[in-house]
Amino acid sequence: MAGPDVQRDEMRTSTRDLGELRERLRAWLAGRLPGATGVRVSPPSRPSANGLSSETLFFTAAWSDGDGEHEVDCVARMAPAAEAVPVFPRYDMVEQFEVMRLARERAGVPAPRALWSEPDPEPLGSPFFVMERVSGDVPPDVPPYTFEGWLLDASPADRARLQERTVELLARLHGAPAGPAFPRQGPPGGSALRRHVEEQKAYYAWAHAARPVPILEDAFAWLEDHWPATPSPDVISWGDARIGNIMYRDFVPVAVLDWEMASVGPREIDIAWMIFLHRFFQDVTTFMGLPGLPDFMTREDVCAQYRSFSGHEPRDMEFYEMYAALRHGIIMARVWQRRIHFGEQPMPDDPNDLVMHRATIESMLSGRYWSRPGGPAPPRRGPRGRAPRRQRR
Numbered sequence: 476m477a478g479p480d481v482q483r484d485e486m487r488t489s490t491r492d493l494g495e496l497r498e499r500l501r502a503w504l505a506g507r508l509p510g511a512t513g514v515r516v517s518p519p520s521r522p523s524a525n526g527l528s529s530e531t532l533f534f535t536a537a538w539s540d541g542d543g544e545h546e547v548d549c550v551a552r553m554a555p556a557a558e559a560v561p562v563f564p565r566y567d568m569v570e571q572f573e574v575m576r577l578a579r580e581r582a583g584v585p586a587p588r589a590l591w592s593e594p595d596p597e598p599l600g601s602p603f604f605v606m607e608r609v610s611g612d613v614p615p616d617v618p619p620y621t622f623e624g625w626l627l628d629a630s631p632a633d634r635a636r637l638q639e640r641t642v643e644l645l646a647r648l649h650g651a652p653a654g655p656a657f658p659r660q661g662p663p664g665g666s667a668l669r670r671h672v673e674e675q676k677a678y679y680a681w682a683h684a685a686r687p688v689p690i691l692e693d694a695f696a697w698l699e700d701h702w703p704a705t706p707s708p709d710v711i712s713w714g715d716a717r718i719g720n721i722m723y724r725d726f727v728p729v730a731v732l733d734w735e736m737a738s739v740g741p742r743e744i745d746i747a748w749m750i751f752l753h754r755f756f757q758d759v760t761t762f763m764g765l766p767g768l769p770d771f772m773t774r775e776d777v778c779a780q781y782r783s784f785s786g787h788e789p790r791d792m793e794f795y796e797m798y799a800a801l802r803h804g805i806i807m808a809r810v811w812q813r814r815i816h817f818g819e820q821p822m823p824d825d826p827n828d829l830v831m832h833r834a835t836i837e838s839m840l841s842g843r844y845w846s847r848p849g850g851p852a853p854p855r856r857g858p859r860g861r862a863p864r865r866q867r868r
Contacts, residue, residue, distance in 0.1 A: 532672035582651030611722035
């Protein structure tokens with residue numbers, strides 16, 4: 476697999492001082508709790524195994540008021556500072572706060588309890604929100620859960636329960652009404668899928684205008700050539716639907732995290748993202764000579780389970796898996812740019828090597844990724860490995 480090496484060292488995501496943040500958090504919280512006395516904030520910490528976009532802080536808040544003594548374990552999600560090379564161009568923390576609340580109330584999804592939202596950047600240096608911290612296990616990204624850890628060591632029956640309950644949760648989210656108040660629906664008329672893809676094109680231009688990544692541009696062209704004839708109806712789309720954004724207890728979801736990519740769109744955006752993100756980690760694991768979890772989160776199993784929970788048959792999955800690989804490529808290439816900025820990684824000679832799963836996208840472009848014994852032959856390769864364009868459906 477081409478691209479930067481998978482490393483165990485912690486990726487830098489912030490330039491802010493934790494001691495200073497503690498004092499500013501305490502002062503802010505005191506202002507949000509009228510009549511409270513003895514407001515205290517424990518020394519904050521940052522996660523090391525997950526979370527490469529927003530800045531995340533763990534802390535415990537304590538205070539006294541007329542109702543007695545209070546102590547709450549909290550998580551603050553902050554928009555990153557400009558000098559920290561943000562992954563995304565836009566961090567609407569108020570919107571994330573509202574999406575999380577609506578998902579909990581409308582779909583019964585176990586999103587953490589939303590506590591406070593602060594749109595003013597003055598208190599901490601950027602907008603943020605605070606939610607209640609839930610205890611449980613999260614499949615780690617660094618090192619990947621396919622390398623080692625509780626999920627890899629679990630019994631096949633426990634892993635099967637985790638997968639089934641996760642797909643059930645996604646189907647439940649998609650079954651909830653978005654309603655006119657749901658954020659990021661865009662103007663009436665037009666296709667939510669088209670709007671979603673156009674937003675990704677704008678994101679790519681923002682993230683990589685200084686050094687274009689040809690393989691990602693080829694993937695955009697492939698999408699146009701393979702556009703679904705009739706996309707599925709629009710639903711609430713989590714946007715970052717993967718097990719690394721879920722906290723589990725006894726292999727059952729107890730908290731759904733990271734709502735910054737939420738929008739409205741076809742169900743398959745989330746289904747394919749969930750399938751592809753596991754395949755991404757599994758491919759890295761195979762490349763490193765480790766067994767991983769090759770029979771976990773397969774397309775066949777996930778789609779069959781989703782159909783049984785929702786009654787919806789996922790369709791056009793090749794299109795949506797390519798879209799997932801493309802979206803992930805834009806994000807990860809931006810993350811590697813941040814590592815380069817902080818001196819953690821050298822700039823590659825070939826910009827395509829900024830995409831860790833370059834080989835996967837190349838195999839998708841050629842058709843090899845989806846080829847099966849006895850199935851159709853892969854399409855003929857066009858310029859830069861792209862299959863020749865066909866008439867758009």
